[in-house]
Structure formats: structure tokens, C-alpha cells
Amino acid sequence: MTALPSLPRPKLTALAREKLPCSSRTTPRPQLIKEKDDIDRYLESKFKGLSKEEVAAYRNSYKKNICVDMLRDGYHKSFTELFALMEKWDALREAAKLRSVFWVQKPLEEQPDKLDQFYLYLTRAEMAERKRLFEDVYDNLYALACYFNNSEDKWVRNHFYKRCYEIAQMIKIDGGKKEAEAHGHMGLLFEEDGQLLEAAEHYEAFHQLTQGRIWKDGAGRFLNLLACESLLRTYRLLSDKMLENKDYTQAIRILIKASEIAKEGNDKKMEGEASYYLGLAHLAAGEHDIALADLNTYSEISTDLEDDLSLGRAYEAIARVLQSQGDMVEAIIYLKKFVNLARNNFQKLDVVKASTMLGDIYNEKGHYNKASEYFQQAFDTTAELTNVPLMDETKVHYGIAKAHQMMMTISSYIEAADLSSLNTLLSWKETRSNIAFDPVTEYSRRSTIVNL
Structure with missing residues (x-):
């Protein structure tokens, strides 16, 4: 995210911010006392020229000033949302203390930069919503989601992902691009939470909306390709759980679907990966001939792409199939190829395995x-x-x-x-x-x- 301009504040409020505990300044205590005395003398001499709002802006905490500004400027909806987030923030801190969990996150009132982000984008989103400019609402909420996309504040990011998804349903003039992006974000949210079926539903909607489109995200990546990758990843995780439960039929069915999507994505590496996991599923089900065909496809694609690491994985999997069939001579040949590839590419763990x-x-x-x-x-x-x-x-x-x-x-x-x-x-x-x-x-x- 690019640096944002600081919010317009009265002179004393700007000075007060520099005194916040989170300020980067390292001022000696005697100097702080002297500066406080100077400010007090300034207030005494200039008090008649200051409004009540200016005096309160200096005396109150930065968090309170943000909330007061929102209400004073008429952004009641932004204030309500921010207040709810601050309450949840404090509740999470208290819950962490009760569980004796070391909470590295500082209180929100000690993080004025984050409060500034809330103020700027929430008020912009509210103003755009009043004008029914839902694309602008989406962009401002998504900017907040991106800003809080870190391990500490992921729950804040997820909150704004959900808000983006709600707003995207109201956007009808972009052909469904925002809605597709929102489905992708919701899929990621559920995937990280381990709810794979819900994630697959959103990724499927993401994939369906981007079919035949040349839309790109902010980084220049095609949305359809991202949808295919996300869907394949989720299908593979689902198939792993099915294989653990020995539900081979369902696992193979979902991996066949993944293979079809990979071919549609027109990405050879992705297509090869799909064939690889499908081959492993057939191997687990005891369908050795079909597994061998899938893995040979993966081997051919890896050879065409000159991808030695993938080719080594193909050789190892083929050797396992041959070993299961009792063809030890052929299995040894493929394993020796695997050893040579691993040694040439300095993949020592693969050398150990082979x-x-x-x-x-x-x-x-x-x-x-x-x-x-x-x-x-x-x-x-x-x-x-x-x-x-x-x-x-x-x-x-x-x-x-x-x-x-x-x-x-x-x-x-x-x-x-x-x-x-x-x-x-x-x-x-x-x-x-x-x-x-x-x-x-x-x-x-x-x-x-x-x-x-």
C-alpha cells in the first residue's frame, strides 16, 4: 500500500500524536517533562484563543479524537463499524490474556497509523455508498483488507473481505468482475479456516464468472488462471482427506474434475500437477494401469517443460506403481533415473528417498x-x-x-x-x-x- 496523506488535525492534536507511546521518537524523560511544561504554559497564555474542540483534541486520546471526528463530520455508519471493530479488538486481547497466550499485538489506541487508515477509507466508503457508487465502496473496503493482510490482523482483513463480498453483489456495470474477485477472497478466507467445501463453492463461482474473460488483477495476473489454481488446490486438499478415509471413488472423481479444469486453464505445468495427483489416487485405489497412464502423462509434460524436479517426482511415483505390480526390474531403472536427477539438481532429500x-x-x-x-x-x-x-x-x-x-x-x-x-x-x-x-x-x- 502506498503511504497516505496524514489527516488534517489541529496544531495541538498533531503535537499530541508525537507524544503517543507508539511514537518512533526516543525523547529523554527530562526533555518530555520540559516539553509538557512548555505546552501547559502555551495553553495558559493562549487559552482564550482556543476552542473547546481544540482543547479536547489535545486532552483526549487519539482513538477518541478519531471517533469524535467521524461523528462530528456526520459519518455515523463509519463510527458504528469502527466502534464494533475496536470492541472486538479489545475482546480478543482479553481472551488471549485469560488463555495465558502471549499477545504481541498492541492496543489499537497505541497504533494511530491504523486508526488513520480506518478513518480515511471508512469515511470514503460511506460517502460513496450515499451516492450509490458501489464500485468506489468496494475499492475503499478492499484497500482496508489489503492494509490489514498480515498475520496479526487477519481477522480484520476477513471482516472487510466479507464486506466486499456483500457490496460486490450490488455492482452490475462491470460484467461481474468485482463479484468474481469477491468470491476469490471468500474462498481464501474459508480455505485458511479449513472449511474446504465452502471454499470450493466460492472458488467454483470465481471460476465460472471468469470463464472466457481476460480480466486481470492489480498484479497483472489473469483472474481465470488464479481461479483454476485456487480450485485445483482446494480439490487436492479435499481429495487428500477422502484418501485418508479410504473414500477412493470420491477422491478420484474430484481429481478428474480438477484435471479437466487444469486443461481448460491452458497451463501445462498445472495440467501435469493434476495428472500427478490423479495418478497417486489411482495408485492408492489399486488401479495400477490407470495410475501408470496418468503418471506417464505427467512425465511427458515435465520432459517437454524441461522441469527436472517434476520429472524426478514422476519417476519416483512410476517406480512405486511398478513396485506394487511386482515389476522390480523396471522399478529399479526408474529409481536410478530419479537418483541421478536429484543428484544433478542438488536435491539431497530426494537422493535420500530414492x-x-x-x-x-x-x-x-x-x-x-x-x-x-x-x-x-x-x-x-x-x-x-x-x-x-x-x-x-x-x-x-x-x-x-x-x-x-x-x-x-x-x-x-x-x-x-x-x-x-x-x-x-x-x-x-x-x-x-x-x-x-x-x-x-x-x-x-x-x-x-x-x-x-
Whole structure:
């Protein structure tokens, strides 16, 4: 938001504002006392030339002065709205104190800049509403919503989003642009509150109103594309909840709808993302062939866009499908591609993930040497990341693979039961170091036993 001109105030009120606790000035206490004495002497000498309003403006708090100005200038509706907001502000502070929550927000009377914003835009909106200029009403209320768009004042922003939505219903001369924007804001409000069904309803209205339009927002982004992105995001969150509840049919249905909207948005990256999540849903439902088709689509789009990170995700998901189908050979091929892409793009977490998956496959197949190699690669990478929990996890996998590898070697020596094997086992027991695998085949060892 651009800086606003300060409101016209009497001389003493402007001086009083500088004395507010929130003022950026850091004046020593002796100087403050001296300045107060100077002001008192000024009042004594000039009192006859001051009106009651000017004296009250200096004596009253800045918040009270704002309210008095609104009433004096005839903005009764603005005063009512501001007063309700101030009451809620104080109620939230008190509730936070009762819950022993650390409330970093200062009282509203200590934030004159915010009071100025309220005064300026609320009075402008009220004046425009009297003239039935509803577009101007919307713009002023939206300006307030933007000003309070921060983590501390989000509830104030939401209040003005709702007011914008109410006013947008009265605007009929812009083809529905303001109404579309208001639906988008309401969708965001519900989405942040976790009410996904309500958010989806507003985003669907947002999408419907922007279809075939070339409207742009203040940042130059097409509203239709924003509507598609918002709707896809909400559909994906809804599908995640459905998948958690094992409601695969509904999840797939809503993701198919999302995929159709993505194609309509004419954005290849968005279309690829929709195919990716649809493929994962089919995988969760056990529909491996359909999942593979969706993920191959995602892989092709990622290749066309030269997006290595997305391509790596595609390879990982395809490998999971192939692994579920029991096609370990193909799964290993895709996982090795995933490792190479992750390493080339310095995505160390992906290197850990792919290496761990490869280690699991080789461990399950009984190829313990290969399993140890990939688990060690995952462990070494977590050590570079200094991610202690992940390091502990990969350490366990690596230890199990090494134990399997050692168990296989020791078993071969025990089964051989010859003098050389016995000496090797005794030597290992004394040192507890790595035991090397003897290349002599099991058949040749058993022949030696028979000869003995």
C-alpha cells in the first residue's frame, strides 16, 4: 500500500500524536517533562484563543479524537463499524490474556497509523455508498483488507473481505468482475479456516464468472488462471482427506474434475500437477494401469517443460506403481533415473528417498551388497544435511542391510564346516570387524567335507 496523506488535525492534536507511546521518537524523560511544561504554559497564555474542540483534541486520546471526528463530520455508519471493530479488538486481547497466550499485538489506541487508515477509507466508503457508487465502496473496503493482510490482523482483513463480498453483489456495470474477485477472497478466507467445501463453492463461482474473460488483477495476473489454481488446490486438499478415509471413488472423481479444469486453464505445468495427483489416487485405489497412464502423462509434460524436479517426482511415483505390480526390474531403472536427477539438481532429500527405496528393493530381493551400497549412500547424504532424525532412520536401514550381508557370509562359512572356515570365524569373533566373503563356492566346500 502506498503511504497516505496524514489527516488534517489541529496544531495541538498533531503535537499530541508525537507524544503517543507508539511514537518512533526516543525523547529523554527530562526533555518530555520540559516539553509538557512548555505546552501547559502555551495553553495558559493562549487559552482564550482556543476552542473547546481544540482543547479536547489535545486532552483526549487519539482513538477518541478519531471517533469524535467521524461523528462530528456526520459519518455515523463509519463510527458504528469502527466502534464494533475496536470492541472486538479489545475482546480478543482479553481472551488471549485469560488463555495465558502471549499477545504481541498492541492496543489499537497505541497504533494511530491504523486508526488513520480506518478513518480515511471508512469515511470514503460511506460517502460513496450515499451516492450509490458501489464500485468506489468496494475499492475503499478492499484497500482496508489489503492494509490489514498480515498475520496479526487477519481477522480484520476477513471482516472487510466479507464486506466486499456483500457490496460486490450490488455492482452490475462491470460484467461481474468485482463479484468474481469477491468470491476469490471468500474462498481464501474459508480455505485458511479449513472449511474446504465452502471454499470450493466460492472458488467454483470465481471460476465460472471468469470463464472466457481476460480480466486481470492489480498484479497483472489473469483472474481465470488464479481461479483454476485456487480450485485445483482446494480439490487436492479435499481429495487428500477422502484418501485418508479410504473414500477412493470420491477422491478420484474430484481429481478428474480438477484435471479437466487444469486443461481448460491452458497451463501445462498445472495440467501435469493434476495428472500427478490423479495418478497417486489411482495408485492408492489399486488401479495400477490407470495410475501408470496418468503418471506417464505427467512425465511427458515435465520432459517437454524441461522441469527436472517434476520429472524426478514422476519417476519416483512410476517406480512405486511398478513396485506394487511386482515389476522390480523396471522399478529399479526408474529409481536410478530419479537418483541421478536429484543428484544433478542438488536435491539431497530426494537422493535420500530414492536411495532408500532402492535399498529396500535390493534388501527384499536378497541382494544385500547392493542394498548396503544404497543405504550407505542415503546415510552419507543425511550426514551432509545434518538432519539428525533422518540420519537415525537411514542408519537403522543401513545397519540392517549390513547385518543381512554379514549373516549371509557367516552362514556360508558355517555351512562349509572346514578348517579354513572355522579359523576365519574364530578370527572374526575376536576382532568383530567386517568379514570378507570367500569366493569359494558352496559346492567346492561341501566336496572338501565329503573327502574328509
